[in-house]
Amino acid sequence: MKILLINPPRSPENKILEYAPADAKHFIHKKLIGPPLGLLTIAAAVKDFDVRVIDLKGEYDLHPEAPDLKDQVIASLEEFNPEIVGVTFIASEFYYGIDIFRTVKLFNSGILTVAGGLHVTICPGDFTDASVDVLCPGHSAGIFRELVIAREKGKPIETVPGIVLNTASGHLRTALPDQAWDAAGKNFIMPDRSHLKRWLQTYKVGKDPSPATYIFTSLGCPYECSFCSIWPQHDRKYYVRSVESVIDELKQLQEYETVRFADANTIVDVNFIHALFDRISEEGIKKKYIMDIRSDVAVRHPDLIEKLAGAGLKVVICGFESFREEELRQYNKNTSVSYIKESIDIFHRNGIMLRGNYIVPNGYDEDDFRALADYAGSNRVVYAGYTILTPMPGTVFYNEIKDQIIDRDLSKYNFFNSVLKTKLPLEKFYENIGKLWKIKLGEDII
Ligand code: B12
Structure with a gap:
């Protein structure tokens, strides 16, 4: 076959x-x-x-x-x-x-x-x-x-x-399967990367000469941000792999110097990550790591961030999402703006290159853009991302707003296009977002 x-x-x-x-x-x-x-x-x-x-x-x-x-x-x-x-x-x-x-x-x-x-x-x-x-x-x-x-x-x-x-x-x-499939646990299957040889040279991050790969330690997410597709995909459930299974996979990644964790948030179970990185150093596994870490989690566990940085954590992607408490509440992000500044200090102190991502809602006018630019300008990170609040089909946000969607062309549902009516004329809205991308530290791109 x-x-x-x-x-x-x-x-x-x-x-x-x-x-x-x-x-x-x-x-x-x-x-x-x-x-x-x-x-x-x-x-x-x-x-x-x-x-x-x-x-x-x-x-x-x-x-x-x-x-x-x-x-x-x-x-x-x-x-x-x-x-x-x-x-x-x-x-x-x-x-x-x-x-x-x-x-x-x-x-x-x-x-x-x-x-x-x-x-x-x-x-x-x-x-x-x-x-x-x-x-x-x-x-x-x-x-x-x-x-x-x-x-x-x-x-x-x-x-x-x-x-x-x-x-x-x-x-x-068709009929329901006899047993639930535990993709992170007993039914975990190691992705077969041997199929990728032909494209290996394309999987590179920034200026890194060696290819990068992804690995997941968990599936799903315990948070329920209204714009996110990950927790609806997993029916609100959160699954974690065993430390030894992740170690086993890392050992097989000799071709890759950089490993990007593909978890929604890599640090959810603090003990798990401590144990994982203890085993990584015991095994002498030396790689550069990229992870998604929430700002509130970094502030609550600065010791863990220090330990991860010592073990090779080089880049962190952090969904700041907004500089306004009210918007964070609307997104059900379950955090506070106050963590952003402190988390930036923690990551920078540990030599970690931070990508901070902001979400721009369609209702922003020139004043809102100025306020976001001011905030991001006084809280600069090495890589900064500014994308558009998009009602991804199947999310809570989609259900809240579906009657206001004016563009149902799915190829635009990648956070870089507006599919809702904007307060500013559309071109001005895009131009304003484009300008924001300049607000960052240095010249690196990711
Ligand atoms: C790795 C990843 C990527 C990789 C690889 C994806 C690819 N197909 O090439 C890369 C980096 C290329 C990528 C790119 C993008 N991504 Co991406 N990505 C992820 C990430 C971090 C992990 C996905 C993953 O590997 N999960 C683990 C695997 C094992 O699970 P899985 O993919 O679901 O596969 C299982 C099942 O779904 C099923 N299955 C999957 N495929 C198939 C096929 C068949 C035939 C069968 C039978 C079963 C099956 O079985 C699999 C094994 O259990 C998720 C976020 C997350 N944490 O989940 C975002 C995510 C999937 N990405 C997303 C987006 C939006 C993008 C981008 C559009 C972002 C952008 N703005 O540019 C780009 C698209 C391309 C581009 N513009 O460059 C969104 C998708 C939202 C949506 N509703 O569409 C997610 C959910 C992030 C988010 N929070 O919103 N991404």
Whole structure:
């Protein structure tokens, strides 16, 4: 059984970049780089079959002039001749994923097309295009494996628990799986990074010459920020891997000097992180680490930040979100503005390069922009990000505001485009955000 797994290209929609002044464009990240951990996990789950992964983000980074999506997909279909094609979905890459499936079906309607990933999990209703055969919501590595086995044995796919069939008469849910799948615990599957060799040189962070990889220590998030898709994806549940399983994975990452933790927040269970980093130093694992850490957590645990910095923590991404208590409350961020300044001191004191991210709501006028610029200007960080409050489908914020959405083009749902009516004329809104990106320390970009 030949299985082709495709990571779709990234959405090119980026109005902040388009409208930013020339001297700000340099700092606005045009792409995020990293391995598709989800697809690599799926690939590992069926490694005893003939499985291939294509990272089209990496492919277009390597060869920006590469043939368009349709031709790329046809070329791989002709070469590999798969019987199953799987694609991973987030909101902004939805149309690309569907285009891939349409191309697959035109090439050979007998190929089984399988959609998985975050957008499938929280918005299954979007997947009604006739090119989609099966939806695998959730952490579905085990389910996907059952599907492949059923297909190979010629058994009807309706017999596979935990999937959704996209039929002409609507979605058909199969039986519930016997047991819940514990993707961070007993059912953890090590992502198979061997599939990424071709694109390794594209997974680089900043000026670092060696490639970086992602690793997760947890899935889900115990916080419930209204704009975030992670906790709805995991149904409010939070799962942590065992220390030894993370150590085991880190030991296999010889090719990578930089490891970016892909957790929503890496420090949730303080004891876990202490134990993990004790074992990292016992094992003599030397890497540069990048993590997402909340400002309130840093302020409550400065000793832990110091320890992590000593063990290789180089970059921290911190969602400041807002300089106003009222906005933090609206976002259900469960923190206070007062932590921002103190956390910056703690990170800087420990030589950590900080990316502080602010969210800009559509209601901002010139005064609001000035106030944010003043605040960010007196609390500078090495990398600063200013993105747009976006109602990601499936989030609490989406449900609160869905009647006010004026642009439903999913390719714009990547935090760099406004899909709500803005108070300022749209161009002014984007120009103002673009200008903000200059407010940072130094010239580094990430
Ligand atoms: C790693 C990561 C990336 C990587 C890799 C993603 C990729 N596919 O290439 C990179 C760096 C490329 C990336 C980029 C972006 N990302 Co990102 N990313 C993440 C992150 C940190 C972790 C995801 C992860 O690896 N989870 C662990 C794996 C194991 O879980 P999983 O992916 O869900 O996969 C499991 C299941 O979903 C399922 N599954 C997944 N795919 C498939 C496919 C099939 C066929 C099957 C059967 C099953 C299946 O099985 C998997 C194994 O259990 C999340 C935040 C988070 N903490 O979750 C954001 C997140 C997914 N990213 C997000 C966004 C918005 C982006 C960007 C658009 C950001 C931007 N503004 O530029 C960009 C897109 C590209 C770009 N512009 O460059 C959002 C998505 C929101 C949404 N509703 O769409 C998230 C949730 C962050 C957030 N808080 O909002 N990202």
